[in-house]
Amino acid sequence: MAACSIEDVLAKAEKDEAERLKSITVQKELDLEFDTGNLLAFDKNRVDVRDFKSTSKEEFLRSLARDNTQLFINEVWKRPTERIEDVIVVKLPEATTPLPREKPPPKPKAPTKWEEFAKLKGIQKKKKTNLVWDEVHKEWKRRWGYQRAKDDTKEWLIEVPVNADPNEDQFAKRNNAKKERVAKNEFNRLKNIARAQKLPTPGGGLVPTAQQSKAELTQAINVAKASTASAGKFQESLPKEKAPRNTGKKRKFQPLIGDFTDERQKQLDILKVLGSKKPRIDMTKAVNKQMREDDRESASNARKGPGKKGRKGNMPGKGRGGFKGKGGFSGKEGFSGKGGFSGKGGFSGKGKGRGRGKPPKGQQQNPRSKPGKR
Structure with missing residues (x-):
């Protein structure tokens, strides 16, 4: 391993220090365009292809971003500054670059x-x-x-109109009229909002009348009676006053203290029914259900009955209407008898219908031959 001289170590340290503490002055061929209001900087200088290919992409992009950021910071600190609570801040100007909205523009309000x-x-x-x-x-x-x-709230005296009640408080009347106007305006505002959102709006409602009807007075009396602490239990009634209807069924609760024999017996009965393997049938309910099904089936058969064709209909025979009358499924032979659905009322009918019936024994009928009239 080759020995390093002191000069090399010092030179490397100076290079690292200079790399860490670069100068705030950056030279560019073309000056950057700044929009400090939006904190934007536009670099229109072309990229040197040789430097881009000779060094790594990360190092080149990091160096370019550092230089542009330094130029932008220099431009920001050229703006006027002020101190707010031991902090120096910069006053940014108005933005010059139009930027797109983050959200779509609001829809115009419905008229x-x-x-x-x-x-x-x-x-x-x-x-x-x-x-x-x-x-x-x-x-x-x-x-x-x-x-x-014309501030009417400052008036200390109001002239009473000619047709008004002299004992009526005109100040209270004016205040009530203003409250009604405010409530009406608020109601109209809510109706407009509901119309804009296509929601169902309530109607005008009941218009207050000068005199209440008998039903309204009766309802008011019943409500006033039931509004006492005893729920109207000790309220006296008028001589010919009728008992209120549709007041609801009062629930009866079991006592919380005392004898629990009835409660124990009810619970034992429930457990007995649940533990029993024998099905429990309500005969009255079952009979009523069967009767309803029979009535429904009879009505369905009546609707599906034979209709009329021409003057005589499907079933030859005379009748006054419906299934009543002469005819039916009767015939001289085969289906012989007086009417198929015989009986009093309902599907009853008298008379003999026309039909070939069943041929007697010993005689064979050609199935392809058409029956003639008798």
Whole structure:
């Protein structure tokens, strides 16, 4: 191993120190373009192909990024600075490079009901002035807000109208009217939002009337009675007052303390039923189910019954309608008898129908021959 001289060691140390502490001055053929508002720097210098191929790509890109970053930092510190809580900060200018949005632009708001009406009628919105003339104070005042003109909240006296009740509080009436206007505006705003999102909006609801109906008064009385601490148990009733209907069934709970014999017996009965292998059948329920199935089957057969063809229908014979009348499946031979579905009502019918029936013994009928009329 060759011995290293002191000069070589010192030269290497100086080189490493110079590499670690590079100069803040960087020379470029073309100056970089900066947009300090967006913290951007654009390098338009061409890449030296020889340096790129002679060194590794990582080293070349790291050196290029270091030089450009140094130039950008130098440009940033040319801006005015200020101290905020022992920290020096730079005031950045307005951005000059338009950048795309991170999210899509917001959709335009859906027009309200009044805006649609105004557009349909061609009503133009007129801008009002902020100042109006106040006749009381003889000066110009704001139209809205603090110290506005015609501020009714500052009045200490209100004239009672001619047709109004003299004992009515006009201040309370004015406050109630304002509350109603505010509530109406809020309701209309929510309706516009629901219309924009295509949600079902409720109707106008019940309009308050001056006089309540009998049903409303009865409901109010029942609610007032049940609103006491005893749930209306000790409330007296009028002489001819009817008991309220559809009040619901009151639940009865078992006592938490005391004798538990009934509770024990109920639990034993449940365990006995669960442990029994014999199926438990509710005869009343089973009979009702069977009757419903029979009725359903009878109705289905009635709907699928033979219809009418021409004047006489599928089943020759006379009748007044439905399955009632003469005819049916009866015949002189074979299906002999007075009507197939005989009986009183329902599918009953009298009379003999026309048909070939079954030939007597000893006579063979040609299956291809067409039957003639008798």
